[in-house]
Amino acid sequence: MAYKWPQLAIEGGPKAKKHPYHKGNRYGKAELKEVAEALESGRLSSLNGTKVRQMREDFAALVGAKHCTAVTSGTAAVHVALGAVGIRPGDEVITSPATDFGSLTGILYQNAIPVFADLDPHTYTMHPAAIEAAVTRKTAAIVVVHLGGNPADMDAIRRIARKHRLALIEDCAQAFLARWRGRCVGTLGDVGCFSLNSAKHISTGEGGLVVSNDAAIADRCESFADKFYSREKGRRLAGLYDIPQLAPGYRMTELEGAVAVAQIRKLPAIVKHYERIGDGYGEGLAGIPGIAPHGVLPRARPTWYFYMFRLDGKLMGVSRDEFRKVLWAEGVRAYAGYIPAPVYRWKLLRERSVYPGSKCPFDCKHARKGITYPVGLCPEAERILADGIILEVNRFFTATDVREAVAGVRKVAAHFLAKKGIALGPAN
Numbered sequence: 302m303a304y305k306w307p308q309l310a311i312e313g314g315p316k317a318k319k320h321p322y323h324k325g326n327r328y329g330k331a332e333l334k335e336v337a338e339a340l341e342s343g344r345l346s347s348l349n350g351t352k353v354r355q356m357r358e359d360f361a362a363l364v365g366a367k368h369c370t371a372v373t374s375g376t377a378a379v380h381v382a383l384g385a386v387g388i389r390p391g392d393e394v395i396t397s398p399a400t401d402f403g404s405l406t407g408i409l410y411q412n413a414i415p416v417f418a419d420l421d422p423h424t425y426t427m428h429p430a431a432i433e434a435a436v437t438r439k440t441a442a443i444v445v446v447h448l449g450g451n452p453a454d455m456d457a458i459r460r461i462a463r464k465h466r467l468a469l470i471e472d473c474a475q476a477f478l479a480r481w482r483g484r485c486v487g488t489l490g491d492v493g494c495f496s497l498n499s500a501k502h503i504s505t506g507e508g509g510l511v512v513s514n515d516a517a518i519a520d521r522c523e524s525f526a527d528k529f530y531s532r533e534k535g536r537r538l539a540g541l542y543d544i545p546q547l548a549p550g551y552r553m554t555e556l557e558g559a560v561a562v563a564q565i566r567k568l569p570a571i572v573k574h575y576e577r578i579g580d581g582y583g584e585g586l587a588g589i590p591g592i593a594p595h596g597v598l599p600r601a602r603p604t605w606y607f608y609m610f611r612l613d614g615k616l617m618g619v620s621r622d623e624f625r626k627v628l629w630a631e632g633v634r635a636y637a638g639y640i641p642a643p644v645y646r647w648k649l650l651r652e653r654s655v656y657p658g659s660k661c662p663f664d665c666k667h668a669r670k671g672i673t674y675p676v677g678l679c680p681e682a683e684r685i686l687a688d689g690i691i692l693e694v695n696r697f698f699t700a701t702d703v704r705e706a707v708a709g710v711r712k713v714a715a716h717f718l719a720k721k722g723i724a725l726g727p728a729n
C-alpha cells in the first residue's frame with residue numbers, strides 16, 4: 302500500500318519541521334580572551350601587535366600554505382590577489398556568473414574586464430571547457446569560485462591555466478577546508494582568497510585572508526594590501542616614499558585578528574559539522590524524481606556553505622518559487638536560488654557602467670572592444686539560478702534539523718508528484 306502523506310502545512314496540515322532550528326552564539330569565551338589580550342596589550346594595529354601575525358601563521362598551517370595575508374574582507378582578498386599577480390588595465394579575467402559580486406569588484410577596480418565561463422549543470426562550478434572557450438589574447442587570469450563550498454574541477458582548470466600562462470586565483474570565500482584530491486582549496490592555484498564576513502564558516506564580523514605558496518606573490522599581497530608600502534626593515538623609508546603602483550589600504554586590525562585566532566582553532570570541527578549537514582541533505586534527497594541533487598566531482602570534498610538542489614518544474618507540475626513557498630510553510634529554511642540573476646546581468650555590467658560618467662574600463666585603449674553581457678551569455682548558469690532551491694547549512698543545525706528538512710522536501714515533492722501519478726515514500 303502506498304504511504305499516505307499528511308496534508309501540506311500551507312493547506313492547514315502539520316508542519317514537516319516539528320522542532321525549531323537549533324540556534325546559538327558562534328562567539329564565546331575563547332574569542333573574549335583573545336580580544337581582551339589584544340586590548341590589554343595596548344596595540345590594535347597588526348604592524349606591532351601579535352594576534353594578526355599568529356592568526357596568519359595558524360591559518361596558513363591549517364590549509365597547507367606557506368604564506369597568509371590578512372585583509373578587511375573577502376572582496377579585498379580577491380582584489381589583493383589580482384594586484385599581487387599583476388593584473389593590468391584591459392586584461393581579461395575569467396570568472397563565474399554565479400558568485401558574490403566581491404569576486405568581481407577587484408577586477409573592475411584594476412580596470413580589468415570580467416569574462417564569464419558557464420557552469421557545470423550539476424556542480425554549479427565553472428566548466429573547464431567553458432573556461433577554455435573564453436580565453437582570448439587579453440586573458441590574464443582565472444578567478445575560480447568554489448560555489449557552495451564545492452570544489453571546481455581543479456585538475457582541468459590548472460591544466461588550462463598552465464597551457465595559456467594564466468594566473469590562477471581561487472575564491473574560497475565559501476569553501477573553508479574544502480579539498481581537491483585531499484589538498485585544501487586555496488593552495489591549488491597561485492593565490493587563494495577567503496572571507497570572514499558574518500555569513501561564512503568562520504567570521505570576524507568582516508575580514509579576509511589571502512594564501513599563497515609563492516614567496517614573491519605573498520610579498521606582493523602584503524604590499525598590495527598596504528598601499529604598496531614596503532615595510533621590510535632597512536627599506537622602510539624608500540618603501541614608504543617610492544610606491545611603485547597604486548594599491549588600497551586593506552590591513553586587518555588586531556581586534557579581528559584576535560577573534561580569528563579563536564575561530565580558526567574551531568574551524569576543523571565547524572567544517573566537519575557542515576560536511577555532515579550537507580552530506581545528510583544529499584543522502585536524504587537521493588532518488589526523488591524531479592529533484593537533482595547538488596553534484597560533487599569524484600576528487601572533491603565539499604564543505605557545504607549551502608546545499609542547492611535543482612527542481613524539474615515540468616516533471617513536478619509546479620514552479621520553483623511555488624515549490625519553495627510550500628516548503629517554507631513546512632518550516633524548512635529554503636531559498637529560491639543563489640542570486641536572482643547571473644552577475645553579468647546586474648546593472649553595473651549589463652549597462653557597462655562601472656564608474657560614474659564613463660565607460661571605463663570597457664572603452665579603455667588597452668581593452669578588447671565589443672565585450673557585452675547579454676541574456677543567454679551563460680545559459681546553464683541562467684537555468685541553474687532559475688530552478689535551484691537552496692537548503693541552509695548552519696553550524697548550529699542538529700541531526701534532527703537535517704532529518705526534518707529532508708522530510709519536508711520529500712513531503713512537498715510527494716504532494717506534487719502524486720498529482721502526476723508518481724508515488725514517493727518517506728525517507729528511511
Ligand SMILES: *Cc1c(COP(=O)(O)O)cnc(C)c1O
Binds near residue numbers: 377402508
Ligand atoms: C562572501 C563572498 C565574497 C566576498 O566576501 P566579503 O567578505 O563579503 O567581501 C566573495 N566571493 C564569494 C564567493 C563570497 O561568497
